[in-house]
Amino acid sequence: xxxxxxxxxxxxxxxxxxxxxxxxxxxxxxxxxxxxxxxxxxxxxxxxxxxxxxxxxxxxxxxxxxxxxxxxxxxxxxxxxxxxxxxxxxxxxxxxxxxxxxxxxxxxxxxxxxxxxxxxxxxxxxxxxxxxxxxxxxxxxxxxxxxxxxxxxxxxxxxxxxxxxxxxxxxxxxxxxxxxxxxxxxxxxxxxxxxxxxxxxxxxxxxxxxxxxxxxxxxxxxxxxxxxxxxxxxxxxxxxxxxxxxxxxxxxxxxxxxxxxxxxxxxxxxxxx
Amino acid sequence: xxxxxxxxxxxxxxxxxxxxxxxxxxxxxxxxxxxxxxxxxxxxxxxxxxxxxxxxxxxxxxxxxxxxxxxxxxxxxxxxxxxxxxxxxxxxxxxxxxxxxxxxxxxxxxxxxxxxxxxxxxxxxxxxxxxxxxxxxxxxxxxxxxxxxxxxxxxxxxxxxxxxxxxxxxxxxxxxxxxxxxxxxxxxxxxxxxxxxxxxxxxxxxxxxxxxxxxxxxxxxxxxxxxxxxxxxxxxxxxxxxxxxxxxxxxxxxxxxxxxxxxxxxxxxxxxxxxxxxxxxxxxxxxxxxxxxxxxxxxxxxxxxxxxxx
Numbered sequence: 001x002x003x004x005x006x007x008x009x010x011x012x013x014x015x016x017x018x019x020x021x022x023x024x025x026x027x028x029x030x031x032x033x034x035x036x037x038x039x040x041x042x043x044x045x046x047x048x049x050x051x052x053x054x055x056x057x058x059x060x061x062x063x064x065x066x067x068x069x070x071x072x073x074x075x076x077x078x079x080x081x082x083x084x085x086x087x088x089x090x091x092x093x094x095x096x097x098x099x100x101x102x103x104x105x106x107x108x109x110x111x112x113x114x115x116x117x118x119x120x121x122x123x124x125x126x127x128x129x130x131x132x133x134x135x136x137x138x139x140x141x142x143x144x145x146x147x148x149x150x151x152x153x154x155x156x157x158x159x160x161x162x163x164x165x166x167x168x169x170x171x172x173x174x175x176x177x178x179x180x181x182x183x184x185x186x187x188x189x190x191x192x193x194x195x196x197x198x199x200x201x202x203x204x205x206x207x208x209x210x211x212x213x214x215x216x217x218x219x220x221x222x223x224x225x226x227x228x229x230x231x232x233x234x235x236x237x238x239x240x241x242x243x244x245x246x247x248x249x250x251x252x253x254x255x256x257x258x259x260x261x262x263x264x265x266x267x268x269x270x271x272x273x
Numbered sequence: 274x275x276x277x278x279x280x281x282x283x284x285x286x287x288x289x290x291x292x293x294x295x296x297x298x299x300x301x302x303x304x305x306x307x308x309x310x311x312x313x314x315x316x317x318x319x320x321x322x323x324x325x326x327x328x329x330x331x332x333x334x335x336x337x338x339x340x341x342x343x344x345x346x347x348x349x350x351x352x353x354x355x356x357x358x359x360x361x362x363x364x365x366x367x368x369x370x371x372x373x374x375x376x377x378x379x380x381x382x383x384x385x386x387x388x389x390x391x392x393x394x395x396x397x398x399x400x401x402x403x404x405x406x407x408x409x410x411x412x413x414x415x416x417x418x419x420x421x422x423x424x425x426x427x428x429x430x431x432x433x434x435x436x437x438x439x440x441x442x443x444x445x446x447x448x449x450x451x452x453x454x455x456x457x458x459x460x461x462x463x464x465x466x467x468x469x470x471x472x473x474x475x476x477x478x479x480x481x482x483x484x485x486x487x488x489x490x491x492x493x494x495x496x497x498x499x500x501x502x503x504x505x506x507x508x509x510x511x512x513x514x515x516x517x518x519x520x521x522x523x524x525x526x527x528x529x530x531x532x533x534x535x536x537x538x539x540x541x542x543x544x545x546x547x548x549x550x551x552x553x554x555x556x557x558x559x560x561x562x563x564x565x566x567x568x569x570x571x572x573x574x575x576x577x578x579x580x581x582x583x
Contacts, residue, residue: 016398018365024395028384035383035419104378111343111373112396112439113365269345 018113025114025122033096033126043092043130047084047138051076054204055146064208067237072206077142078230079203082165084134086198086223089127089166091190093173097123098186101177102270110268120266124170131166150233154242158233164248165226168255172222174262181271197223202231222254293321295354296443296474297342302351304337304498311337313498315351319476319491321442324469326485327478328556329495330564335478336376338495339447342476343373356443369397372436372473376447379428382421386412386431389420390438397439410434410464426457433464444468446477450484462487482556494556496563502555502578509556509578517555519562521576522547533565 033039058072065075100106109119142148150158176193180186198204200214201224207215218224225247233242297319304312312334319325327335340346341353344360344367353360358367380389387403394400407413410430415423420431429449436444449465450458458481465488468475479485485492486506494502494509502509508517519539523529523546532540532548536558539550552558555578566573 018369018398019395021395024392028381028388028392031388032381032383104375105381107345108373108375108378108380108435109396110345111368111371111375112393113369113398114396115365 020115020118022118022121022125025118026125029122029126030129033092033130039092039096043084043088044134044137047080047087047134048141050083050204051080051138051141052145054080063206065206065231065235065237067235067239070235070237071146073146074142074148074234075206075231077138077146077148078234079227081135081138081142081162082223082227082230083198083203084138085131085162085165085226086169086194088130088134090169090173090176091194092130093123093127093170094177094180094190095186097174097177098180099183101267102183102272104270106268107270116266116268120174124174127170127173128166131162131169135162148234151236151238153240154233154238157242157244158230160243161226161229161233161248164251164255165229168222168226168251168258171255171258171262173258174266175258178262178265178267194223197221200224202227222251225250293323293474295319296321296323296356297325297476298352298354299338299342300352302338302341302353303349304334304341304346305349310498312341312348315495315498315500317493317500319474321474322472323491324475324477324489326489326492327476327495328480328482328485328492328560329478330480330560330567332567333495333563334498335480335495336447339445339476339478343371343445344368369439370442372439372441372444374429374432374436374444374446374449376451378432380420380423380431380435383419385417385419386423386427386434387416389431390434393435393438399440400438401440403438406434406438409437409467411460426453426461429453429457429461430464433461433468437468441473443474443476446475448478448480450479450481458484480560482560486556492556494559494563496559497567497572501563501573501576502559504578509559517553518549518551518579519555519558519577520547520549520579521562521573523573524571527569527571533561535561536565 054076055073061072062069063072063075106119176189180189197218200210200218201207201221202218203223207218207224207228210218229244229247229251232238232244295318297317299315299317302312302315303310315338327338329335337346341348342355342360344363347361355363356367356370381392384392387407390403390406394403404413407416410433412427412430412434415427418427420428423431433446433449436446446465450461453461462484465475465477477485477488489506491505492503492509493500525546529537529540529543529548536550539552539558540548541551542549550558559576559578562573562576
């Protein structure tokens, strides 16, 4: 490329390529995330707090899991990995997407040559990175503090569960963001969905201890298959690879549904309200 | 008597602007929301290098029009051509050539002014230097301040800087100084006046007459979705002392005595509902009249501003 310094883009015959600044946008999104203490607290500290509290309360108890009983402190590790993953990929993503849209940040970007795919891919990459980070943190705490470890034979299943789970909740995050009309509604919607589902999907209370009908409701939604799939990888009673295609299929179905809504309804402009 | 419109289209109008090619061409633009006409048939043309102001009260259709030109909204009918393209069909190449200051938008709160500009610079094929752009809008001393902690005036300068960073040919400014105190407005005007020196074409909306007078080569007064007067700052704004005549016809049932006092005291002639008013500040009076008519739901289809021929 010729060095046009004096008046960029104006020299005759010089036609510069429009950039596709995915790395550039990701760098900025990551910077915004790191500087937003509320986001960091909810995605990185809350799951750790919940794990420490629950595992401490029930440190001597055991709980029923597929194949036999396990220590409750071990049980909570995969459950709260699922919770942390959902917070990072779903809750935090939906909040920031609505915030950026309603404050006019997306609207302003719409007047620039920035493609929508860069905005979406960058935010999804941030969700993936934060989901991965909280997973690694929880893996470490679970192993160091509660002796919860993943056998080598189920490790590949665990990785696949995390990947499918993060992708699914990321799609659902975009979908939920597209139907919420204002920033004030985001937190209530997130808490009203994630919290009850966490209670009936084996995250805070083992599924074995729930009334059957409550557990059955949980089975339909995407929180249970993620928590159960991660538990299967952690559960010492699991024989074989720990891969549960049924759970992954339910998760993927929710992910695809979320993706369809997100793609159809993604909007740059404030929805008002 | 020659109408302002005749004078405008006549040869020899001052300013280099008239020589440039048309950057914005609008014919018969209409926009209807739920049966209500927000824009009721607008024709306009803005030429390269010109500073054009759209002046009108709130609800006159300024933002609707400018957002159609920016490609945000679809029109109900009419022809719109901006930088050679239909804004609703225009692609990334086209957006690299425009700069937009929205009426209301927040920057990325967690980024500093400098980081924010660097981010947006990366969206364009040939951006302006970040430091120079900060300097241009007077934010050099505040470059390390997080956008979320900026004052309203600083944020508005950043808005302008973000609109400039891609080195656009055409800049839209939607009410750039609304809500400013006089000092902030004064410094914003200096920034905008500086854009003219960069050779940019500027489409400005405002409800401050003084702002239009100060900044624009040409002003169109918008009321209830129609252009009711058009002229240069000199002809409309009354910088010369030459009196202008505003004329219009009131609908049956509305008397000249019902006119707002500022207008009523200038009325020189009334006959069969036809009113003429003499003034050296026609723009101010047209604004008063438009607001009054709109509030009452009155249409003034033959509203005109003339100057006695010289």
